[in-house]
Amino acid sequence: MAERRMLIAGNWKMNGLASQIAEAEAVADTWRAPKSEVLICPPATLVGALASALGGSAVAVGGQDCHAEPSGAHTGDISAQMLKDSGARFCLTGHSERRTDHGESDADVQAKSHAAQAAGLIAVICIGETLDEREGEKTLDVIRAQLAGSVPDTATAANTVIAYEPVWAIGTGLVPTIAQISEAHDFMRAELVARFGAQANDMRLLYGGSVKPANAAEIFAVENVDGALVGGASLKAADFNGIIAAAEG
């Protein structure tokens, strides 16, 4: 079986002023040499400061979004190269809040993911169905289409992570059953292996949506779950540490 290093990623979303850096430092102080990889994606305003504060620690820093172009006349946007230059190693792409708030299509997400890879970042490509799609039994169709449309041909196990985040589970306290998570992750693995071959067995598949210290261990026990993308519970070191502890076993 493939050996995939667990990745526990925090997405701070549009939260965090400079004072929030102390929470990330408290995470880094707790985990000096974890088995898992630990990542925090702060708002763009904190990427540089966080990368400096966490330099030499086991906690990596990532962006939450990037533009598809490396530079140019795009006021207010940030390129993958800029994130890399600020000390980021990862970049989220296609988060459902970007798809909803900014109308990002699968094609947009694919272009951004490619830009992240080209800049030397690991793209964490987010997909997931809405409640309507889940109730309409369209979940696997949505996953198939989003993987096909959002993941660039350049994806490898080294430059790409997939995050499955059912939209209805984000920030709601609702979590799919273990059977539902397992079905989605097994399906993603099969789709990726069909497209990319055996190397896709090494690609990490994260679950995201209301992950907490109390439910993390049973989610991490699912065979094709290789970590978590955590929103609310990543803002407090005590909560995020509890989730990392569940992965460390």
Ligand SMILES: O=C(CO)COP(=O)(O)O
């Ligand atoms: O959207 C998420 C992470 O990207 C999940 O958010 P919550 O953990 O707050 O549900």
